[in-house]
Amino acid sequence: MPTAIIADDERLMRDQLRSRLEQAWPELQILDEAKNGEEAVQLVAQHHPDLVFLDIRMPIKTGLEAAKEIGSQTHIVFITAYDQYAIQAFEHGAVDYVLKPADLERLGKTIERLKARLQAQAQPADMSQLLGQLAKQMGIASRPAYLQWIQASIGQELRLIPVEEILFFQSDEKYTRVQTSNYEALIRKPVRDLAEELDPALFWQIHRSTLVNAKAISGVVRDLRGRHLVQIKGSTEKLEVSRSFVHLFKQM
CATH class of the missing domain: 3.40.50.2300 (Response regulator)
Structure with a gap:
């Protein structure tokens, strides 16, 4: 057959x-x-x-x-x-x-x-x-080659992490936190650079310091101060959405 x-x-x-x-x-x-x-x-x-x-x-x-x-x-x-x-x-x-x-x-x-x-x-x-x-x-332009792996440090270990496994990236002054469902790692690349190198259909920027995997979002809530907070599947973590990116969730 x-x-x-x-x-x-x-x-x-x-x-x-x-x-x-x-x-x-x-x-x-x-x-x-x-x-x-x-x-x-x-x-x-x-x-x-x-x-x-x-x-x-x-x-x-x-x-x-x-x-x-x-x-x-x-x-x-x-x-x-x-x-x-x-x-x-x-x-x-x-x-x-x-x-x-x-x-x-x-x-x-x-x-x-x-x-x-x-x-x-x-x-x-x-x-x-x-x-x-x-x-x-048909006007379908070739897409750029987006990052497929992130090289990150976990203690003394250097690990290659598939981007699909990453729940979100969050930057501070020196490092960017790479969070998966099983562990946390650190890289030196800032979110502004990652936003240009990751597939925007998969990773949404919700704050100048935060990129979140769209597939990891379970919902969006508002707190008593009126802030929008993204809830992550399988986690109690909530990520703040800045006013510039609230429009992403208007239909949710």
Whole structure:
């Protein structure tokens, strides 16, 4: 049985595509689903599917960035709501696409082409040229390379800490505190420099001296003085939000 992974940051879109695929291609086995490009890369490495359906615009990593990392590991089908320049690029490449919302008739044509490629045991397409063309035509600029690790001191030990494990950074006059769920470390780099080197979608600056991992935020409360305080998951710690950054939490 052919296998696939679906990657889209919208749950409704993932559900709809899965439903349409079950109707049009019942033999296809959906192994897993991803909510962003980074998860898609990880799931492809884990499951080695025949196909991956990638939404072009996703958080953390876009579909184009994920496709670049996935390379020739699997056949890629892009999911897009943009049916102008993107489709022109797809039609001239060896990569297929699905329009949002997935239409059964159009999806059927995609499936027939995919079946033919799988049956012929064709190699996944080299997409280096196509990805650059798509990024340019759709206005998706290449993202800078954000920090993935922090080198920090814990006593006499020097440790490399993955940024995803860090709950928050907090600076004083000399050092910046690096707090994880298990331990605290110190670095000399100030928050103002870290703010430029970390992914702003993952780390939010809430104070001139504080950066917090958005995934570690459990809520925001106001104290008796009217200050906004960020609550950290699994911790009693509360981090003050300065007036300049209160707007980040207006919808929470």
